[in-house]
Amino acid sequence: MDKRFFNLFNLTEDQAIALLDTPQDQISEDDSRYIAASHLINFNTEQSINALIRAVQQTDAAMENRIVRRKSVETLGRLQAAQALPVIHGCLGDADCYTVENAVWAIGEIGTQDPAILEDIAQLLDKPGQTYRVIIHTLAKLDYQPALDRIRRFTDSADLPTSSAAITTVCRFTHDDSQMDRVVAMLQHTNVLARRLSIQDLIDARYYDAIPDIAHCPVSLVFRLRGIRLLAEVGIASNAIAFATIHPYLEQTLRDHPKDLSLVHSYDQPPDLPFLIQELYETDFGRCYLATQTILDHYADSAPAALFASYAAEATNDYGAHFHVMKLFGWLKHAPAYDLLVEALHNKQPQFQKSRAAAAIALAEIADPRAIPELKTCLDTKIWDLKYAALLALEQFGDTSGYEKVTHEDDWLIQEKANSKLKS
Template identity: 70%
Template structure:
């Protein structure tokens, strides 16, 4: 579990357990059992798990307690607590649809082959008012083919993400992938959430042929990298694909140039530089990529200074715009941005993680070999996409000496990149 954003409130385990166990009528005005349930995800101990289970089993009907139960179930799912399965599965029949949704999700995270639990989840497909997408996703993830025909009823759902999940699950269960084109089409949907969610569905379907199309989807590279990595980790051991099959798409995503994407937005006329720089702050990365492309095509001579100005004003504290500024400084070959890129490469704040890889790529594009020592140094981190980007940048700068170090890396993708050994070889195992 990724804990980079954890423990935001600084509670000790004892403090969080005590607060979570406090009776509702004894809480002080500023006490929050919800926060306590959130914080206990940082402590994978029997005491914390038991405290969360007690919170789940507290059936006080008040809204505050219902919210705490939902969060406790979520925390147990994140902790992947097998001993919590009975308590969590006991929530599947609850009247609180949000609690049911969280319980289904948590069971998917923990994992089970208990046919009674899986059948109870499948029966929720017949119950009105449920979040069917989560149910379908969990049944596919836990590989429960007896639900296939019940899931099939949702393939024409008006809600596109629900239909997408249903199609992907049926394809996986039946082995007939002829309907998968409807899911692939959502990679170009104007709604960013539909694009993100269909990547998850393609992962669930084990449709390895989708990897090149996932790479072209205009969403944050975080979603695309996850999709490619998870499909590779399923497909390579099964012998369905090799590292050499995924490498072009993987490196295309890490490079992340808008020319390699199928953009879903457009402009009626060429916008001003001020407008496209403001677009770099949009939460829909599809719009950010369109803005990036426009800057590269229309404002190569004047954009560098404007990007430095927006960085100083706002982008230094906006993780989305921060990333796009890093990449643009490299593609514009804007030499005055060198120090900013080195700073970005070494920024350890968790929300700027993808900016570190972006800065690595940008330093390679800038062409200044002074960056080589800094790029080699980040190979000591545990962030695989940062290390991969650093290796790509070092290649761009004409230095492959660090590949020898990376050939023994703990991450199989880094070993594969460093050695260029085909993933079909027994040497590389995800």
């Protein structure tokens, strides 16, 4: 589990427990039991788990307490606290549907083969107002086959993420993938959440044929890389696919040029540049990629100055826009952005991690040879996508020496890339 973002609160374990144990009506304006419940993810100890269990057992109906209970259940799931299963099981009958949703998810994270718990989860499929996708996903994860017919009813749900999960689970339980093209089609849905969730379903189904479609899906490359990587990991290990099959799509995704995506949004006519710059701040990356491609097609000359201005005003603090700005400087081959890209390459703040690989690719596009030693420093990183991007960037400069330094301690995808390069 990646915990880089978890430890953001200046609390000790004892302070967080004390805060969580404080009655809600005694909490000061400057304190938050919700933050305490979140922070205890950092402490997988008996005392923290017991504190979270006590929080779940506080059934005050006030909204603030309901939110704390939901978060406590979630944290217990993240901690995979098996001793909390009886209490979390009891939450399946809660009147608050979000507490039920978190309880189902947490049970899936902790894992159980208790038929009573699994059947109680399955029976929620007959209860109105539930988050059926989470229920179906958990039943699939825990391989509860007695729920198959109940899950099958949801394959034609009007809620596409729910139908996607149901189709995927039927495929997993029956080994019949005849309906999986419907899940693949959701990669081109206009709703960004539907696109992201369909990638997860394709991973769950081990549907290797979808790897090219995932590579073309207009969502953040984080989701695409995760999908391709997880499918590749299982597929290569089982000899279902080979690295040579997936590596073009992996590298296309790492390079992340909008021309390689199947964009789901469009403009009737090219908007003005200020509008396009603002689109880089959208949470739907499909809109960001459309704006990026439109900038490249229509505003290549005037865009750099506008990007620098936007970076200074906003993108320094917005990690999504920061990523797109770094990429654009590379695709625009804008040499004056060199120092900014080197700064991004070495930025170790967790929220800006994907900008580091973006900066590596952009530096190769700018083609300033001063970047070569900067990129070589990234060959010591344990962040696989940054190291892979640095190797690709160095190769673009004509330097393939980095591949000879890859060892068995490196990420397996890095090893596969190095082996394929050294053999060629």
